Amino acid sequence: MGSILSGSRTQRGGRKALEALPTARLTLRVLHAVNRAPGPVVRPESSDLATVVHGHQQWLVELSVTPLNFGGHRRWMVCPECGGRREALHVLGDRLACRVCLGLRYGCQHENRRARLVRRIDKIRVRLGWPPGPLAPAAGKPPGMRWGTFHRLAGELDMLTDALVGNVVKWIDGAEAMLGRRGKTTV
Ligand SMILES: [Zn+2]
Numbered sequence: 001m002g003s004i005l006s007g008s009r010t011q012r013g014g015r016k017a018l019e020a021l022p023t024a025r026l027t028l029r030v031l032h033a034v035n036r037a038p039g040p041v042v043r044p045e046s047s048d049l050a051t052v053v054h055g056h057q058q059w060l061v062e063l064s065v066t067p068l069n070f071g072g073h074r075r076w077m078v079c080p081e082c083g084g085r086r087e088a089l090h091v092l093g094d095r096l097a098c099r100v101c102l103g104l105r106y107g108c109q110h111e112n113r114r115a116r117l118v119r120r121i122d123k124i125r126v127r128l129g130w131p132p133g134p135l136a137p138a139a140g141k142p143p144g145m146r147w148g149t150f151h152r153l154a155g156e157l158d159m160l161t162d163a164l165v166g167n168v169v170k171w172i173d174g175a176e177a178m179l180g181r182r183g184k185t186t187v
Contacts, residue, residue, distance in 0.1 A: 021090040021102075024052045024061075024077065040091055042077070050077070052089065052096055059096040061089065093180030103174035117164040124157045134161050 024040035040054035044063075052059045062078035064085050076085035079098040086098045095102065122132040128150070129142040141150040 021092055022054055024054070024089045024091070024096065025087065040089075040096075052077075054091050054096075057091070057094065057096075061096070092178060095180050101177075103177045114164065117160055121157060121160045121164065124153050124160070128153055128157075134164055 022039045024042050040052050042061075043051045043053060045051055045060075048063045048065075050061050050063055052061050059080060061080060064076045064078050065073045066076070066085070068074055076087065077089050078084070079086050079089060079101055081095070081097040081101040084098055084100070089096050089098055090102055092102050118134060121134050125132050125136070128139070128145075130136065130139050141147065
């Protein structure tokens with residue numbers, strides 16, 4: 001619990017996870033020849049459909065074309081989960097999806113937001129003369145502080161702690177999605 005609430009996991013975690021995932025990339029070259037690089041293989045089936053093969057797994061992926069300013073086209077893979085046009089899709093468990101759907105980018109945002117909340121909570125707790133840390137025990141009104149000030153700070157502290165707990169719930173949702181425990185949409 002301490003590691004979740006303290007914000008000690010840095011944003012590096014999310015990026016590393018992304019780099020480590022098998023990634024399917026679509027370029028014009030792989031549309032004409034089977035990609036021989038290690039990792040997922042993109043095999044075109046038609047002008048708007050491709051099969052991504054990774055080990056014994058495979059997914060059918062839609063292709064999308066947008067015109068370029070100076071002629072020619074740019075091809076994209078359509079994320080099977082959100083329908084967004086993507087340059088790369090990643091394999092995570094039995095899912096093939098973009099980084100947004102896999103929760104990798106959101107993971108970082110939650111890390112930063114959580115760390116900010118913990119810092120704000122600690123600042124108020126120090127003003128109250130309480131030990132820092134969202135789960136540390138609360139003490140009463142410090143001597144010499146006005147009751148009005150105390151109630152305002154205590155109310156703010158409650159709000160921030162609620163926000164932190166909500167944030168952790170979202171973070172757990174993202175982590176579960178990353179592990180492929182939900183939202184399975186394999187074609
Ligand atoms: Zn997506």
